[in-house]
Amino acid sequence: MNVATTHTLFRQHGTPRRSTEEGRIDIEDVSVVFGSGPAAHTAVERTSLAIPPGEFVCLLGPSGCGKSSLLNAIAGHVRPTTGAVRVDGVAVTGPGSDRGMVFQQYSLLPWKTIRENVALGPRLAGKSRGEADATAGTFLNIVGLSLYANRYPAELSGGMQQRVGIARALANYPSVLLMDEPFGALDAQTRLVMQENLLAIWKEFGTTVVFVTHDVDEAIFLADRVLVMSAAPGRVISDIRVPLPRPRRPEMATEPGFVETKRQCLAVIREQSLRAFENQER
Amino acid sequence: MTLAAIIRPEAADTEAGSEEPADTRTTAQAGAGSGQVMPAPKSRQSIASMLPRLRDAAIAGLALLLGVVFWQIATERDLQYIVNFSNVPGPLEVYEAFLANITDPVFHTHLLVSVKRVALSFALATAVGVPVGLLMGRLRLFRAMAMPYVEILRPIPAVAWIPLAILMWPTEESSIVYITFLGAVFPIVLNAMHGAEQTPEVLVRAVRSLGGSGLSIFWHVVLPAALPSIAAGLAIGMGVAWFSLLAGEIISGQYGIGYFTWDAYSMVRTPDIVVGMLMIGLLGSLSTNLVHRAMRPLLRWREKAR
Ligand SMILES: Nc1ncnc2c1ncn2[C@@H]1O[C@H](COP(=O)(O)OP(=O)(O)OP(=O)(O)O)[C@@H](O)[C@H]1O
Ligand SMILES: [Mg+2]
Numbered sequence: 140m141n142v143a144t145t146h147t148l149f150r151q152h153g154t155p156r157r158s159t160e161e162g163r164i165d166i167e168d169v170s171v172v173f174g175s176g177p178a179a180h181t182a183v184e185r186t187s188l189a190i191p192p193g194e195f196v197c198l199l200g201p202s203g204c205g206k207s208s209l210l211n212a213i214a215g216h217v218r219p220t221t222g223a224v225r226v227d228g229v230a231v232t233g234p235g236s237d238r239g240m241v242f243q244q245y246s247l248l249p250w251k252t253i254r255e256n257v258a259l260g261p262r263l264a265g266k267s268r269g270e271a272d273a274t275a276g277t278f279l280n281i282v283g284l285s286l287y288a289n290r291y292p293a294e295l296s297g298g299m300q301q302r303v304g305i306a307r308a309l310a311n312y313p314s315v316l317l318m319d320e321p322f323g324a325l326d327a328q329t330r331l332v333m334q335e336n337l338l339a340i341w342k343e344f345g346t347t348v349v350f351v352t353h354d355v356d357e358a359i360f361l362a363d364r365v366l367v368m369s370a371a372p373g374r375v376i377s378d379i380r381v382p383l384p385r386p387r388r389p390e391m392a393t394e395p396g397f398v399e400t401k402r403q404c405l406a407v408i409r410e411q412s413l414r415a416f417e418n419q420e421r
Numbered sequence: 422m423t424l425a426a427i428i429r430p431e432a433a434d435t436e437a438g439s440e441e442p443a444d445t446r447t448t449a450q451a452g453a454g455s456g457q458v459m460p461a462p463k464s465r466q467s468i469a470s471m472l473p474r475l476r477d478a479a480i481a482g483l484a485l486l487l488g489v490v491f492w493q494i495a496t497e498r499d500l501q502y503i504v505n506f507s508n509v510p511g512p513l514e515v516y517e518a519f520l521a522n523i524t525d526p527v528f529h530t531h532l533l534v535s536v537k538r539v540a541l542s543f544a545l546a547t548a549v550g551v552p553v554g555l556l557m558g559r560l561r562l563f564r565a566m567a568m569p570y571v572e573i574l575r576p577i578p579a580v581a582w583i584p585l586a587i588l589m590w591p592t593e594e595s596s597i598v599y600i601t602f603l604g605a606v607f608p609i610v611l612n613a614m615h616g617a618e619q620t621p622e623v624l625v626r627a628v629r630s631l632g633g634s635g636l637s638i639f640w641h642v643v644l645p646a647a648l649p650s651i652a653a654g655l656a657i658g659m660g661v662a663w664f665s666l667l668a669g670e671i672i673s674g675q676y677g678i679g680y681f682t683w684d685a686y687s688m689v690r691t692p693d694i695v696v697g698m699l700m701i702g703l704l705g706s707l708s709t710n711l712v713h714r715a716m717r718p719l720l721r722w723r724e725k726a727r
Binding site: 214215234235236238239242246247249259260263290293294307311 | 648
């Protein structure tokens, strides 16, 4: 299959492309505090961000800096301690199918086949089994796993399971796709293939993507904008626009634009680590 | 990297070498990863895979035979070493009594009545125990409310319930079913609860993000996640149901295999006592096996996990 046939596929099953007006995320003064009293831990501190519809944003930061917490606040799995998240102007009060999520850990339901996993969203939205299965078929085709529809998750490799996870999130036609280090557990080669695959899908769908990673190269390769987070307290300390054209190709990693962006990111991260180090010394 | 590889990464997996190559998939599905097409090795393989099980069955049979032989010798010689075998009926006597009973319609009624009581009590215990256990596993408040009852009532043996059960229930039949139900319900509740507690939170979140809530979370996540534990609880509950039933039948009723056994004791028909005991053991193990078999199709997905 090539891009042309993917186009045909989309046309056959109704275009999944969202209106370019949908998928705006506004993060307004959001803090996430776990626990209370002296044991309170501030995972995210007073962060404000605006992500326009259709943008691909990467949240970059060291382990434990609050990336997942911020993403979960957008998803509605974690309630912000202060402030609010709005998607298309509507305040987020809980999880919803308008914000698809791909998790850090494998999160397919092991007792459902691949098809049933992908069809679950449409089923929960009240679609008939036939309709839901057809939608699942379309999305499994897009991630190239049609032949595995009747298998169980345990029969698939880690990379394949994450692709099913992406198909499952997309099957609800969300306006926002939240991805929490989805390729973190994959080997370098598979990861590269998955990144290109994701960009190809994103190009078709035009969904807003918030992608969490601690890999600088991955962030720059994928994103329109890289948001660098600092640890303790977790906040966005730098907002870097990636000057590379699309479609992105792996060779671009040697282009001046890429190298310069990487230098910027690393400088911010280094400055941050040094400060953290000094604080520890004190 | 071709475009085809970008859109359908499994085409590129051969390059990456990390996943199953696309072209071996069909043969792999046919059950022969090496590309074998001849059907002969397949059937040979299934016979070979049955061999260990046949061997286990043969060993089990031999072990049982050994026990019966010991039993025969012990009763024949009136063995008296700590345990007194002189008044115990031998296997042959028991076998004769069994043959006499198995053609007796009254004995059939005894069996049938007991099976019906267990079936009814077990069905009720499942219908009550599984939902209650699942709710206890997921809802803190409900658990805090229900747990003291479970903890206090569970250790009370079935026999201790007999007087109160007779006073509480309108018919003898209903008090027997009640006692049997009590025996079965606690292991079912506790196992369902432990199963539900083990629900991976990430799966709950995943389904919530797909638009699920409340009941659909229970149906798609909590229940299936707890199913292996529920199956274990049902099997234990079935065993406990049988020995609770016996307690109920010994005191009241005029039918049932427990009544039969107790009656044989009061009438000093010793071979019948052993027949009754063995029937209970047999029915108990058969019904437990039935529970395992009934649950197996629901747990098939686990066999796929490596
Ligand atoms: N449910 C929770 N209760 C208490 N503390 C939590 C909870 N979740 C996260 N934290 C704490 O908040 C901080 C940020 O966690 P978070 O998971 O957001 O980090 P992260 O950037 O996603 O890290 P990683 O890259 O390792 O996934 C950590 O110090 C963590 O220990
Ligand atoms: Mg995380």
